Amino acid sequence: MSQSQSTENNGKEVQGITRISVQGFKSLYNECSIEIRPLTILAGANSSGKSSIMQPLLLMKQTLEATYDPGALLLNGPNVGFTLFEQFLPSFAGTISTDIFSAELEISCKKSIKIQFQKQLSKEIEINKTIYQENKATLTVFAGMNRSDVLSLLHQRYVDRELGQIFLKGTGEMVDKLEWSIVRERCFLNIDCKSIGYTEVGGEKVEVPVTLYDSRSGTSLFESHIRKLIHVPGLRSKPERTYPTTAVGAEFTGIFENYVASVINYWQQKKDEQLIELGKFLERLGLTWKIIAIRVNDVQIELRVGRLPNS
Template sequence: MVSIAEARNKRSSSYEVKGISKISVAGFKSIYDEKSISIYPLTILSGSNSSGKSSIFQPLLMMKQTMEESYDPGDLLIDGPHVRYYSAKEFLSKIGNEVADKFSITIEVDGEKSIRETFKRGKNKPVELVEASFTSKKSNVRLKPGMDEKDLIKKYWFFNDQYESFRKSLNSFILDNKRLSDNGIDTDNLNIGLKILRKRCMLNVVFSVTGAYGKAIISPSVLPIPGFEDLSRVENHILGIIHVPTLRGNPQRVYKTTAVGPQFPGTLDNYVASIINHWKVTNNPALNKLGNWLKTLGLTWKIDAKQINDTQVEILLHRLPKKTSDPEDMVNIADVGFGVSQVLPVLVALLVAKRDQIVYIEQPEIHLHPRAQYKLAEMLVETANRGVKVVIETHSMLLLTGIQTYIAEGKITTDNVKLHWFSRNDDGVTDVISTSFDKRGSFGECPIDFAEIELEADSRYLDASELHPVD
């Protein structure tokens, strides 16, 4: 399979792939066999209901919510703000009488290296991390909980080199630091070695120094894996995902004051009011852009935020969709149509996101008039052209047609858009067909049936109406 980096290099040698570039999942819900989606600046997930569109992203969201939690929730938090399950049985694949006992997610980064995490239903906990694989041009490492120093050094020579270097540095530290002995630490009987240490849903190789009763003398030091010298960067890509779910809450009279990024733990709808207020007090042009986008969608032409007190923010919208002589005719967001409150997190997410950051939006078109669905394509394309990675899950033919139109008009290149079509076979297993667009905006032989269904519905209506003579 050609990677996203290889495919893009063929088209444009100047394009540099950064951040999460591909996701592969196996053993999760209807995704029994491994399926992959490449992440482009504008990535479209579509297909029938319950075909696996959300499922392919949920393991990544589970990792995100595990890393975000204020306490250590264990190997994987399955019940959180992004994804909610109560038992591993609910998401492990089942085909007929065959039930998977584990699932995996592979995250490709920068188009050239990947981390594969394998989770299994645990005996004493809901889910346990049983293996982490690191693959790059420099190394191929498989880590498992419980691997000891001999296993690590025997399989991977570079750990031995790092180990010896660390021992020498430690010996010098002990000789130069009399405080260890002064504090009653027996420096002649330290336990020094390599071990696997779990950090939430990740595994690391660490250099461990312990004294009596296993007490850590020095904080464990992570040994870098060749090709993954800065593993925290991968974690930051996951933590940096902006998630706009299908259910975005009801409009509120007031919203809680929150931080305004750059990372947004939980779902973005919790931060919208404070972000808008921050744009206002800092004179950020994003606020005017947001107003213009709302006007383009036919919803309003002006939006504002008001800090009620230290803990509450109010969102205000102009009462009319077009500019009037009274710019102060504002109403609370709770007093306008539901569509505004539902699309607002979508638009704010697109504006607040940075280059190479993933914005994952489930059904951006929900509660929007057909004309607004069509025009929403403009905002998605504009954001993708900034280098943000916009991933949308959609059932809207109008939105898709809008994107096709922008491709045909040359407002976004075919290199920057990818369509993944999801379906299920007779056994209920997910199939994914990934296709690119040509310069005319066409997507080849991908079996999208939206237009076919619309024609079928129109034809049936016309046939039925002809049975009734005109009075």
């Protein structure tokens, strides 16, 4: 796979998720990466890894969108359904070859996050470690980090600044008063590092709390992009006479099928040109040339289509 570039041939900067890497998931024993561009098509034979490269992302999506905290991963949800962690671990001759899998996301060819999941002896799925790549720095967060580990992380965070040398030496008041906490938040492992600094108030030095590094500022960006994914399953249920009324916004929780009627109704109300484009695409597919939404009541929307040819 060729190295990602920050711009396309037309000079426009690539936005959103630009690379997905997966290792230890189903058919992908070794790490496999794909670049994501405005149009990316995955094609291949059965068991060639098409679903294996995408399903970890869908697992994270349904974990973040759950109405309760399901732990590090929600295995059985609206986007992907598993009942055992072992069901998606690689196996050879019927024997599971690893108990760890990892998923890595890259945003706009600049920042990346790699999350390693493992099933513990307690039968719970845990985040083994999280690796952040930002501004050429590699920041690794894992449960049970000691002072030396945290100082190493902060040195990497501030390697090009004077603070970096302070954390490298490991001495000084800022180091002595260093505090940190590591918390799992859904499918992310976050670290919050604090210490003290000084400011002048009325000519006197006053001690003030200082946040040295809070990884939530990074994970919130990745969470936002994962939540904005639109999942259209390959296998869909039979057409209904009416569809539920839903909100139309930047995020579509669960599968997109539930939102189709409301999106069409929204375009219809706004007289959006995308509705005309939708009709053209459906006609090109030989399905219909026009589709309209009729609001039946406050909770149901009916979709009606025109016949072919135009009638």
